[in-house]
């Protein structure tokens with residue numbers, strides 16, 4: 001098995017097994033089980049190995065062992081082959097500022113990223129803005145959490161020329177590009193962990209698209225987005241469908257029900273975007289906020 005990233009010692013593997021209480025299952029291929037590809041069989045001890053978060057392997061998904069998609073994955077059985085086009089996804093799989101600089105700092109990589117999967121990134125940006133633009137007034141103050149190079153804010157700016165813009169992201173290259181495209185915006189380069197560097201009620205709308213699933217403490221950040229959004233304002237969260245998402249850089253994989261459950265403390269309303277199939281959730285901030 002070819003791995004890149006950190007070497008995994010046996011002691012670490014044993015320790016990881018103790019930490020990860022999930023049952024490992026192997027999805028059996030259609031030929032083997034006569035047409036029902038949903039059937040799983042249990043994998044016996046010693047037939048599997050854990051790959052920690054900052055290591056990775058490549059290969060077709062149907063030859064992988066499937067483990068719960070969070071932090072530890074595992075992967076190839078003896079004899080299985082590593083293959084597949086890695087696309088540009090591998091650049092950011094380690095989910096670090098350096099990883100995102102490899103993407104946002106390289107114009108060719110950004111172009112490939114935007115073109116991937118029939119240009120889904122650009123379609124998603126437009127589809128999100130189509131859904132929220134009616135609620136954004138000319139003088140609104142908008143924050144994009146995990147703004148990358150500022151694609152979402154640029155699309156909003158095209159349609160509302162006078163809004164005030166702010167963004168934060170941990171990638172220095174992302175923030176630099178966003179500042180060049182939107183010089184009047186207020187951009188902050190910062191690792192998002194449990195809080196956001198803004199005062200209470202500062203924004204009319206707080207957006208976070210395709211970023212929450214990368215964050216270590218997503219519930220803290222939803223709380224924070226609600227805190228910094230003014231009474232009567234709104235928070236928008238967009239995440240991929242965790243049932244089909246396989247990206248190694250993600251820490252969280254919400255399907256529609258799990259996302260509803262996760263956002264229920266804030267009365268988040270979840271819908272699926274019809275074109276790009278991601279989930280868009282809106283949290284309306286009450287006129288009187290509980291503190």
Ligand SMILES: C[S@@+](CC[C@H](N)C(=O)[O-])C[C@H]1O[C@@H](n2cnc3c(N)ncnc32)[C@H](O)[C@@H]1O
Pocket residue numbers: 095097100145146147148149151152168169170171174190191192193208209210211214215216
């Ligand atoms: C998949 S990109 C999405 C970018 C943009 N929101 C969009 O929808 O195109 C995820 C973004 O989140 C940022 N990010 C991921 N984890 C982060 C963290 N812990 N703190 C700050 N930014 C983070 C990355 O730098 C990247 O720009």
